[in-house]
Amino acid sequence: MTDTFIKTLTASQEWPTFENPAFVTPKPLADAKVAIVTSASLHHEDDDDFAPVDTGYRLLHRDRRDIVVGHWSPNFDATGVTADLNVVFPIDRLEEMAREGRIGKVSEIHLAVAGNQFDLSGIRMDGGPAAAKVLSDHEVDVVLLTPV
Amino acid sequence: MCTRTVGTLAHIIEAAGIATVTIGSIREQLYRTSPPRGLFCDFPLGRPLGIPDDPGFQHTVLEHAFGLLGATEATVVDYPEVITDNADEVLVCPLPARHDPQAHPALDEARGLRPAYERAIAKFGNRTGAIRQLDADAIPEAIAAFIRVAEGTFWKEAGIPGIPARAAQDIRGYYEMAAMEIAGHTPAAWAGYRWYRDETATGRVIKAAQQAMKDTGVKEALWRFLLPLDTRPT
Numbered sequence: 001m002t003d004t005f006i007k008t009l010t011a012s013q014e015w016p017t018f019e020n021p022a023f024v025t026p027k028p029l030a031d032a033k034v035a036i037v038t039s040a041s042l043h044h045e046d047d048d049d050f051a052p053v054d055t056g057y058r059l060l061h062r063d064r065r066d067i068v069v070g071h072w073s074p075n076f077d078a079t080g081v082t083a084d085l086n087v088v089f090p091i092d093r094l095e096e097m098a099r100e101g102r103i104g105k106v107s108e109i110h111l112a113v114a115g116n117q118f119d120l121s122g123i124r125m126d127g128g129p130a131a132a133k134v135l136s137d138h139e140v141d142v143v144l145l146t147p148v
Numbered sequence: 149m150c151t152r153t154v155g156t157l158a159h160i161i162e163a164a165g166i167a168t169v170t171i172g173s174i175r176e177q178l179y180r181t182s183p184p185r186g187l188f189c190d191f192p193l194g195r196p197l198g199i200p201d202d203p204g205f206q207h208t209v210l211e212h213a214f215g216l217l218g219a220t221e222a223t224v225v226d227y228p229e230v231i232t233d234n235a236d237e238v239l240v241c242p243l244p245a246r247h248d249p250q251a252h253p254a255l256d257e258a259r260g261l262r263p264a265y266e267r268a269i270a271k272f273g274n275r276t277g278a279i280r281q282l283d284a285d286a287i288p289e290a291i292a293a294f295i296r297v298a299e300g301t302f303w304k305e306a307g308i309p310g311i312p313a314r315a316a317q318d319i320r321g322y323y324e325m326a327a328m329e330i331a332g333h334t335p336a337a338w339a340g341y342r343w344y345r346d347e348t349a350t351g352r353v354i355k356a357a358q359q360a361m362k363d364t365g366v367k368e369a370l371w372r373f374l375l376p377l378d379t380r381p382t
Contacts, residue, residue, distance in 0.1 A: 001233055001378075002233055002338040002341065002342065002376060002378045003192045003193055003232070003233030003337065003338060004232075004233060005377065005378040006193060006376060006377050006378060007173075007174050007175075007193070009377055010149060010174060010177070010377075011174060011175070011176035011177065012176065013149065013152060013177065015152060015155075015177065015180040015181050016152075016155075016156050016159075016181060018159045018182075021159055021162070021163075021182070021184065021222065022159065022162040022163040022165075022184070023162065023184050023221065023222055024162055024165055024166065024167040024168075024184070025167075026167035026217050029214055029217055032167075037154070037157060037161070038154075039150040039153040039154045039157070040150070049280060052311070065273075066273070067275060068274070068275055068276075068279055068280075069275055069276045070280060072313070072314070072317075072373070073149065073150075073373070074313070074316070074317055074320065074373055074374075074375060074376045075149075075193060075376050075377055076150075076192075076193040076194030077192050077193060077194035077195060077337040077338050077340075077341065078194060078276040078320075078321065078324060078340075078341075079194075079200075079276075079324055079328060079334055079335050079337070079339075079340045079341075080192070080194055080195040080200040080334065080337060081194060081195075081200070081275060081276060082268075082272050082275055082276045082277075082324070082325060082328060082334075083200045083201055083272060083328065083334040084200035084201045084334075085275065086197060086200075086203070086206055087194075087195045087196070087197045087198070087199070087200040087206070088194070088195070088196060088197070090197050090206055090210060092203075093197075093203060093206050093207055093210055096203070096207070097207075097210070103214075113153065113157065114153075115149055115150030115151075115153040115154070116149055116150070116153075117149065117152075117153050117156075118149075120152070120153070120156050123153060123156055123157065123160075124156060124160065128156065128157050128160035128161070129160060129164070131157065131160075131161070132160050132161045132163070132164035132166065133164070135161060135164070135166055136164050136165065136166065140166055141166065141167065142166070142167045142168070142169070142214075142217065143158075143161050143166055143167070143168045143169070144168075144169050144171070144210075144213060144214075145154040145155075145157060145158055145161075145168060145169070145170040145171065145183070146154065146171050146196045146197070147150030147151045147153070147154045147171065147172060147173050147174075147196055148150050148173075148193060148194045148196065
């Protein structure tokens with residue numbers, strides 16, 4: 001019961017609180033530009049690996065599948081994403097949804113961050129806002145976030 | 149921890165004026181982080197969309213997730229289907245026969261798995277194999293270093309190439325990729341890891357090295373992540 005054990009052990013980790021959290025009314029999904037942001041520490045083969053403590057992001061390009069899992073944590077099953085990138089980063093599913101008109105368009109860029117953040121202040125104060133700016137600059141309307 | 153991170157990012161991105169939908173794999177972390185729209189998917193860690201190579205299942209998960217965009221206030225809900233870790237299922241994967249009886253069993257085993265590993269790379273690409281800190285050629289040398297640790301050499305003097313946890317991650321990736329090729333299918337979540345940890349000579353070496361590091365007072369951060377958290381030295 002590896003999975004249950006790890007989930008139970010990490011369930012009580014301290015969690016952040018947000019005063020006056022934002023809530024955006026989105027445009028219809030069929031008109032929206034959609035991006036994925038994953039905490040799976042993915043990066044392209046020629047991009048920098050993630051450092052043990054890394055609050056930055058890596059760009060993932062829509063048309064590239066040369067993606068490496070650079071996560072520092074051993075606490076997830078890696079065979080699923082080995083067989084099928086989409087089980088973590090559902091880029092092909094978004095492309096299918098766009099072709100069917102269920103989403104407006106797939107963003108040219110997507111983002112990955114390192115999920116192993118013991119201290120979330122770096123993500124809250126630095127990496128997160130920088131990532132949000134990139135998404136805004138690319139006129140993304142909706143973001144799907146996925147962990148590992 | 150990843151669920152907590154994506155939940156946090158959702159708040160930040162939403163504050164920048166972009167609507168978010170967050171999939172989470174750890175219930176407490178998702179509900180407590182309270183992203184604007186959250187879908188708790190009780191699926192194995194590492195498989196947030198549920199089932200690899202099942203586009204239909206993945207689309208259904210996405211329909212539920214994107215369906216939350218219609219909510220008029222912050223909401224976190226459970227996905228109706230659960231995929232549990234298959235208890236203690238271990239991947240059935242025959243190991244190569246001994247080739248060099250003079251070699252340590254772990255080194256002989258790792259060398260014997262190389263053809264399967266190469267076939268797996270050709271089939272799947274190198275997304276999770278020996279790629280982070282080591283390449284495949286360096287795997288036996290890294291295993292030899294952990295053998296020395298298990299046999300009593302202080303870890304700093306054992307010749308571990310780089311950071312121990314990263315080297316161990318590459319070794320595990322090498323083994324799990326080879327196993328997927330030999331078994332001929334994608335294993336149930338964690339089954340590949342349990343096979344590596346419990347059935348292979350190298351898995352036993354890493355466990356023994358972890359125990360030796362703990363026993364000799366090495367800082368926990370250096371041995372804790374040699375294997376997932378369910379493997380705990382005594």
